[in-house]
Amino acid sequence: NAGVMQNPRHLVRRRGQEARLRCSPMKGHSHVYWYRQLPEEGLKFMVYLQKENIIDESGMPKERFSAEFPKEGPSILRIQQVVRGDSAAYFCASSPPGTPEKLFFGSGTQLSVL
Amino acid sequence: RKEVEQDPGPFNVPEGATVAFNCTYSNSASQSFFWYRQDCRKEPKLLMSVYSSGNEDGRFTAQLNRASQYISLLIRDSKLSDSATYLCVVNEAGGGNKLTFGTGTQLKVEL
Numbered sequence: 441n442a443g444v445m446q447n448p449r450h451l452v453r454r455r456g457q458e459a460r461l462r463c464s465p466m467k468g469h470s471h472v473y474w475y476r477q478l479p480e481e482g483l484k485f486m487v488y489l490q491k492e493n494i495i496d497e498s499g500m501p502k503e504r505f506s507a508e509f510p511k512e513g514p515s516i517l518r519i520q521q522v523v524r525g526d527s528a529a530y531f532c533a534s535s536p537p538g539t540p541e542k543l544f545f546g547s548g549t550q551l552s553v554l
Numbered sequence: 555r556k557e558v559e560q561d562p563g564p565f566n567v568p569e570g571a572t573v574a575f576n577c578t579y580s581n582s583a584s585q586s587f588f589w590y591r592q593d594c595r596k597e598p599k600l601l602m603s604v605y606s607s608g609n610e611d612g613r614f615t616a617q618l619n620r621a622s623q624y625i626s627l628l629i630r631d632s633k634l635s636d637s638a639t640y641l642c643v644v645n646e647a648g649g650g651n652k653l654t655f656g657t658g659t660q661l662k663v664e665l
Contacts, residue, residue: 471651482558482641482657483598496652531597540651541586545597
């Protein structure tokens with residue numbers, strides 16, 4: 441049973457470009473979460489999704505950031521017009537039905553904005 | 555005040571030592587509590603849940619004090635492989651499935 445799969449592992453973008461981060465949850469998991477970890481800081485919740493639904497996006501910046509979890513395919517975190525402050529590790533996690541608070545994390549995508 | 559506060563450390567201890575970490579949380583209505591472990595530049599992994607009655611998993615013991623709003627993690631007989639950052643995590647009341655992470659306490663176990 442493969443774990444949570446994230447790609448790419450590393451993503452380099454220039455200011456103003458778009459970044460797309462992908463996440464496939466563990467088999468059987470229907471809840472997906474995105475967290476961001478800035479250098480020397482803790483993980484910060486961004487968004488919680490189930491298939492085709494955004495359940496909680498209270499941690500998402502109001503502009504430039506969006507997330508989706510389509511019926512088919514991985515969850516996508518999209519950052520438009522990236523700025524240097526977006527440089528961080530972005531972790532995706534999934535949880536099984538019945539124990540939504542027990543998260544299994546992917547290896548993360550390290551986004552570097554030049 | 556941070557929602558979840560931890561001493562960042564680092565805690566440098568010799569192999570075989572016993573070490574304890576504390577964590578405080580601000581929301582008295584918080585419902586569930588966890589310790590996660592994060593190795594350098596890697597993803598966090600669930601270490602253990604924390605129950606009101608306290609719970610033990612091998613060399614690790616977790617305790618919760620709701621009155622004082624703190625959580626502790628005790629590691630006995632430290633191993634070199636225990637070196638990592640330990641994250642205190644709280645699922646706040648009304649927060650749905652949103653977990654709040656502390657910034658972590660760094661542990662270094664040395665020969």
